[in-house]
Amino acid sequence: xxxxxxxxxxxRWTPESVSAFGRAVxxxxxxxxxxxxxxxxxxxxxALGSRVFHWDEGRVGYWIQRYAENGxxxxxxxxxxxxLYHVNKYLFQLFGASDFVARVPVAVVSGLLPLTAWxxxxxxxxxxxxxxxxxxxxxxxILYYSRFMRNDVLLAAFMVYALAFYxxxxxxxKPRYLYAGTLMLGLAFTTKENVLVYVVTWVGAxxxxxxxxxxxxxxxxxxxxxxxxxxxxxxxxxxAIRWVLHLVLGLLFFFAVVVFFYxxxxxxxxxxxxxxxxxxxxxxxxxxxxxxxxxWESFVxxxxxGNQKSYLxxxxxxxxxxxxxxxxxxxxxxVGFLVDRYVGDKPRDVVAFTFYWGFVSILGYPVIxxxxxxxxxxxxxxxxxxxxxxxxxxxxxxxSEAVTDGDAVSATLAALLVLxxxxxxxxxxxxxxxxxxxxxxxxxxxxxxxxxxQYGQPAEGLRPTxxxxxxxxxxxxxxxxxxxxxxxxxxxxxxxxxWAAGGGWYDRLPLPWYTEMYGAKVDSTTDLQxxxxxxxxxxxxxxxxREAVAQRLDGYRxxxxxxxxxxxxxxxxxxxxxxxxxxxxxGAANESSGTANESGGxx
Numbered sequence: 357x358x359x360x361x362x363x364x365x366x367x368r369w370t371p372e373s374v375s376a377f378g379r380a381v382x383x384x385x386x387x388x389x390x391x392x393x394x395x396x397x398x399x400x401x402x403a404l405g406s407r408v409f410h411w412d413e414g415r416v417g418y419w420i421q422r423y424a425e426n427g428x429x430x431x432x433x434x435x436x437x438x439x440l441y442h443v444n445k446y447l448f449q450l451f452g453a454s455d456f457v458a459r460v461p462v463a464v465v466s467g468l469l470p471l472t473a474w475x476x477x478x479x480x481x482x483x484x485x486x487x488x489x490x491x492x493x494x495x496x497x498i499l500y501y502s503r504f505m506r507n508d509v510l511l512a513a514f515m516v517y518a519l520a521f522y523x524x525x526x527x528x529x530k531p532r533y534l535y536a537g538t539l540m541l542g543l544a545f546t547t548k549e550n551v552l553v554y555v556v557t558w559v560g561a562x563x564x565x566x567x568x569x570x571x572x573x574x575x576x577x578x579x580x581x582x583x584x585x586x587x588x589x590x591x592x593x594x595x596a597i598r599w600v601l602h603l604v605l606g607l608l609f610f611f612a613v614v615v616f617f618y619x620x621x622x623x624x625x626x627x628x629x630x631x632x633x634x635x636x637x638x639x640x641x642x643x644x645x646x647x648x649x650x651x652w653e654s655f656v657x658x659x660x661x662g663n664q665k666s667y668l669x670x671x672x673x674x675x676x677x678x679x680x681x682x683x684x685x686x687x688x689x690x691v692g693f694l695v696d697r698y699v700g701d702k703p704r705d706v707v708a709f710t711f712y713w714g715f716v717s718i719l720g721y722p723v724i725x726x727x728x729x730x731x732x733x734x735x736x737x738x739x740x741x742x743x744x745x746x747x748x749x750x751x752x753x754x755x756s757e758a759v760t761d762g763d764a765v766s767a768t769l770a771a772l773l774v775l776x777x778x779x780x781x782x783x784x785x786x787x788x789x790x791x792x793x794x795x796x797x798x799x800x801x802x803x804x805x806x807x808x809x810q811y812g813q814p815a816e817g818l819r820p821t822x823x824x825x826x827x828x829x830x831x832x833x834x835x836x837x838x839x840x841x842x843x844x845x846x847x848x849x850x851x852x853x854x855w856a857a858g859g860g861w862y863d864r865l866p867l868p869w870y871t872e873m874y875g876a877k878v879d880s881t882t883d884l885q886x887x888x889x890x891x892x893x894x895x896x897x898x899x900x901x902r903e904a905v906a907q908r909l910d911g912y913r914x915x916x917x918x919x920x921x922x923x924x925x926x927x928x929x930x931x932x933x934x935x936x937x938x939x940x941x942x943g944a945a946n947e948s949s950g951t952a953n954e955s956g957g958x959x
Contacts, residue, residue, distance in 0.1 A: 385482045389474050389489050396493035397467035399785075400502050404463060405456030407793045408819055411812030411920065413505040414866025415857075416440065417458050421872045422853050424448045427623025430646075432855055433654040436507050438617045439546040444505075453873045458505045466502035466509045469493075469738075473745070475520035478527040479706040480745070483752050488745030496784040497681040498738060500808045501731050503789065507548040508731045512738035514544035515554050523706055529595075531602045538606045542613030549655050550735065553717075553724060561712040565705050611648070618647040665728075673728035674721060680807040681730075681784060682737050684777040688747030689714065689740040695750050696743070707743050714740035730808050748777065796921045814866060815918045821928050822870050824915070828893040828934035829876035837871055839864065839880035840887050840897040840905055846880050865919065867896070884908060893934035899925035 409417060416435055423429045424445045431438060443461050451457050470489030477485060492498065501509045521537030524530075544551050570582070620643065622629030628642040678686065693711040697703045717736035725732050755770030787798050788808045794816040798804040829836040839845065839860070846852060846859035852868070860880070861868065871878050876894075881887065887895060888908030897905045899916055905927070906914065912929040919926050 385477075385485060386474060388482075388486050389470060392486060392489035392493055393468060393470040396470050396489070397463070399493060399499055399789075400463035400467045403790070404459050404503055405454060407455070407503070408814045408816065408822070409455055409458075409866040409869050410504065410810065410814075411865045413458070414869040415862070417444075417453070417505060417866075417869040418852075418872050419855055420444045420458075421448060421453050421869070423621070424453075426853065427621055428625060428854060429621040430855075431618050431620070431651045431654060433549055433657060435855065436549065437545070437547045439510060439543060440505060440507065442617060459503055462505060462509055463502055465513045466492075466498065469498075469513050469516060472516055472520040475524045476706055476742075479523065479704055481749060483749040484746050486745075487748035487752075488742050490748075491685055491741035491744050491781075492738075494781050494785055495682055495685055495737060495741060496781065496788050497677070497730070497734055497808060498741070499785050500681075500789045500793070501734055503793075504731075506731060508734045509738075511544055511547040511551055511554070512734050514540045514547065515551070516738060518544060519706075519709075534602055534606050535609060538610050539613060542610045545614055546617040550724070552656070553720065553735070554713075557713050557716050557720070560716060561709045564712055565709060568703060568705075568708065614651075615644055615647040618651040619643050620646055667722050670722035670725065670728045674725075674730075674733055675718075677730045677807045678718065678733045678736065681733070681788070682740075684780045685737060685740055685744045688744040688751075688777065690743075690747070691750055692743035692746030692748075696746055707746055710739040710742040714738075714743075729810050731810070748774070751777075809921065811921050812865070813921055815921065818917045818919075821915045821917055824930050824935055824939065825870065825876070825894050825928065826874045827936045828930055829871070829874045831934065832893050834877065835879045835892040836874075836876035837878045837894045837896060838887065838892045839878070840882070840884070840895060841901050842882055843898055844880055844896065845882050849878055849880065863919075863924075864896075867919070891931075893931040895929040897927050897929070899927055902927045905929060 419435070420441050423441060429438070429441055440461060444458055447457050447460065469492035472492075473480065473485040473488040476488070480488065498509065518537045518540035521533045521540060525533035525537060544554070616630070619630035619633075620628065622632060628639045628646065630643055630647075633640045633643045689711060693707060696707045714736045717739070718733075721732050721735060722728070751770050751773050755767050755774070758764075758766035758770060788806055792798050792806055792809075794809060794813050795806055796802075796809060798806050825837065842860065843863045844860040846857070846861050848858070851858040852861050857868075868878075879892075884904060885908075887905055891909055891912075895905060895909065895912070902914065902916075906912070906929070909929055911932045913932055913935065915928045915930065917926055917928065918924050
């Protein structure tokens, strides 16, 4: 081969090799992001049904079971959006109701969050994408509430999906990303009412990004000219008309999603409903009105009053949860934002946007929340995971450059910082999510409080007693569970079939979820004579009524449990003959309390 032929061959080989190298690097990064996503899903699905349902999970789960049976549903803002109702209804019908199945939608939606890093690949580096994915996968508070049948993680995740698809739309100009992002935005509106806060936050962050752009332009006249030029380019583009059509279709698509989820279901009752409207189209206007205007009034009303408590007290409470669960993420989010803004050639919009989104949420949620519950900080942590991933990449890059330069001290320090961050995240996630998911404290000395567990979480020891109730209910005819006392009394149990339940039903939570799942027939009374006349296999009463109830039961064993973290001591009297065979032989409930009581080990 001549020299000229070799030179020509080299010229052909070089771009092909560079392209091949780029594809290989992209493939390796994609595989790494996929591996992080599989880790994320595994962390969520491992022992997903082991923790006993929280009070809030119990009430929503009960009404989903009732909806699956009677086909009646309408939106009530106090129990939040319809997403879980409609999705879990079909899951329950297909696979049966269980703690595991009920939590699957949240686990899946949040578990796939690391994949969004790949949609930011034009805006983030390889290590940054992996770092973002790892924070989405393993941050303790995201992980804990990803294994929880609540809407907060769903809302935050859908909004990140929407942002990722919209960013990809700007990067590729492909309409499919407009519709994907709009679908995610529509689903976010079906989860929880504070999606309105997200919209306000996004608008504010967008204004700040526009200010970034204008700061790059020299003077006031130049900035006006810049804005006019951008508007002119947009309007004069030959694609403008086509994009207007896509935007109109996207808006219609958004409303279609909202109407489908918010439209009432009214099987068997004389009220308008979505499926009825297909056989009677004249009712469609009423259905659409209820799904849009009717829901909107309730939707906005839920967040109209805001926090009636002290801002500082609420900020301190939420701040303590944020710090204990996400100190590393907070620190690295600040590092990522500052380095990207002041060290690089040009600040990246996605890093600044998500930092503003999360930072404003930290400051703003104490103003708007009704109660300072730990799940509220999810709405700040999820967006901050993106600048935190950038911050983690800064440490990795620092260490890599130190190794290249032979700077052993800097390389060691960078490695120690990465290990410290990893250790803090992993340790906190393991103790709060797996070792003590329903305990008030993380240690036997009761000095380290579990900041992620909310008061409505029953203690872990309740599970064996629930299994005894299940066994008794499945081997009995007639009434299976009798509640005694004013705390639990409901004059008409059928009133509980549709929202809202009556009487003392709420003090029973989360038990109604389980008794409904077991197919147990439930009744209640405030008359002690009725307890002793023909008692069912299970009688439930407050601990303060234990002695009075025990005197009217013969051959029953008593199991005392907490229905919340503290202050809800409740006794389950179970007929000795109705216990599972391996659990019999423990004495009667009206004997000495020392032998009759089996504590659930509540903390």
